Amino acid sequence: RKEVEQDPGPFNVPEGATVAFNCTYSNSASQSFFWYRQDCRKEPKLLMSVYSSGNEDGRFTAQLNRASQYISLLIRDSKLSDSATYLCVVSPGSGAGSYQLTFGKGTKLSVIP
């Protein structure tokens, strides 16, 4: 089983739709979780960190489920500008291997007019 797994997509959704991505991780010691966004031929940029209690930033909501070892990203009212690849990132956070940032392969989202 891969350390971090994501559905590669592509997810093709109309403008205004709500779309959700899941990401599963295998290391139960993981402490830090992030969603990054990567536009075509650009560098990844942090979209949001994922906290235990879940967190929201405008149209974006991130959730963490430690028991089932997955994190999710919900995008409401999709915009054309949301088209990108969304990367799930997991880290042990502390202790041995705390350097590690394990990236998923990414989920490609295309928002269509």
Next chain:
Amino acid sequence: EADIYQTPRYLVIGTGKKITLECSQTMGHDKMYWYQQDPGMELHLIHYSYGVNSTEKGDLSSESTVSRIRTEHFPLTLESARPSHTSQYLCASRFIGPNTEAFFGQGTRLTVV
């Protein structure tokens, strides 16, 4: 905006040449990383560093080498470039500690002809 810089942004070079890709950050980050990414594909960790005089190989075998003589500087060197080295190289940095995000440079797109 992240204060992490990569030069050059684009490089086309002949087979057998020695090249050094530069990466500098002004955020005082301890950890630095080099990733390799082909178009539309996942990120692969090739080198990382905990701090000055610390370098380790990543998950993907690479013929490149790195050095970390100063906190802010993490150059990557290819002694003899080959067409198989054609790819995008992304540098990243972050602080040690939980829930610390990584910041990426804009990348160097290398083409070996």
